[in-house]
Amino acid sequence: MKPTVKTAVRIGRIEFMNALPYYHKLDLNHLSPVEYVNTYPAQLNLMMRKGKLDIALISSLEYLNHQELYSILPGMTIGARDFSGSVILFSKEPIQGLAGKEIALSRQSLSSAVLLRILLQFKYKMTNEFKAVHSDPDKMLEEYPAALVIGDDALLYHPKKFVYKYDLSELWWNWTEKPFCFALWAVRKKFAQENPEWVSEFHRRMIKNLETNLQDLETLIKEGLQLSYLETSFSKIFGYLFNLHYGLDESMLEGLNLFYRFAHRLGFSPKPDPVEFFKVG
Numbered sequence: 001m002k003p004t005v006k007t008a009v010r011i012g013r014i015e016f017m018n019a020l021p022y023y024h025k026l027d028l029n030h031l032s033p034v035e036y037v038n039t040y041p042a043q044l045n046l047m048m049r050k051g052k053l054d055i056a057l058i059s060s061l062e063y064l065n066h067q068e069l070y071s072i073l074p075g076m077t078i079g080a081r082d083f084s085g086s087v088i089l090f091s092k093e094p095i096q097g098l099a100g101k102e103i104a105l106s107r108q109s110l111s112s113a114v115l116l117r118i119l120l121q122f123k124y125k126m127t128n129e130f131k132a133v134h135s136d137p138d139k140m141l142e143e144y145p146a147a148l149v150i151g152d153d154a155l156l157y158h159p160k161k162f163v164y165k166y167d168l169s170e171l172w173w174n175w176t177e178k179p180f181c182f183a184l185w186a187v188r189k190k191f192a193q194e195n196p197e198w199v200s201e202f203h204r205r206m207i208k209n210l211e212t213n214l215q216d217l218e219t220l221i222k223e224g225l226q227l228s229y230l231e232t233s234f235s236k237i238f239g240y241l242f243n244l245h246y247g248l249d250e251s252m253l254e255g256l257n258l259f260y261r262f263a264h265r266l267g268f269s270p271k272p273d274p275v276e277f278f279k280v281g
Helices: 017-023 041-049 060-065 111-123 137-143 151-155 168-176 189-194 196-214 217-224 232-243 250-266
Strands: 009-014 034-039 055-059 070-080 087-091 102-106 129-133 146-150 164-167 180-188
Touching: 009 017, 009 041, 017 070, 017 151, 017 196, 017 217, 017 232, 034 041, 041 055, 041 060, 041 180, 055 060, 055 070, 060 111, 060 180, 060 250, 070 168, 070 189, 070 196, 070 250, 087 111, 087 137, 087 168, 102 111, 102 137, 111 129, 111 146, 111 168, 111 180, 111 250, 129 137, 137 146, 146 151, 151 232, 164 168, 168 180, 168 250, 180 189, 180 196, 180 250, 189 196, 196 217, 217 232
Parallel strands: 009 034, 009 055, 102 129, 102 146
Antiparallel strands: 055 180, 070 180, 087 146, 087 164
């Protein structure tokens, strides 16, 4: 007997390429009607918080800030063990020269923006001002000495002039020797309590779909992004997806908990409780 829900399940879908291995060819047929909402991470966070979505990839910091609302689906993340390629501080001068200066932040970011603040304050011992703006790297760099850009905008950006590029997860790795967890699969607790069998089956199908897509990245990129092998961006995207980590293992959790402690020290988040996982049936 298949799990059933009373209404269509509302699933948040990140519009960035790094989420493609989760969604491409995901088969929820005969499980339930679903409604997908496609948008950027900060907006998904807000919709989950307000109860407008049932399940979604959310920023790792969103979970910490509202632990009472969510349970985390085990084993799945978007993270990096060194460089990510898509969370980049572009700067017109070396990072050490940014002390006291105002830095532009993409409005699409949450975890990445706090990660930058952590690195600047605790690693580089600097104090900065920040301004959240629309994600337009050229315009950001026209108006500010440095800009934090995330997602596809960061990965595919070709600056018109020379700029320094700092991959935040690489800076984090070199400093802490821990991986960085950008996003987590979260389910609202109320929905999970009312539909545990559905959530368990969704988790099973998502894990299987992820594994299938990661085993054949060439087909994933060709079909999911409609790119041919001959396009110049193909090899870059292949390397990007190959280097990311999608498993929420013990080392990723260690990096996540360290990030949470720093975020709390900065005053951006409450004191972290242990991550609460949904118990898959």
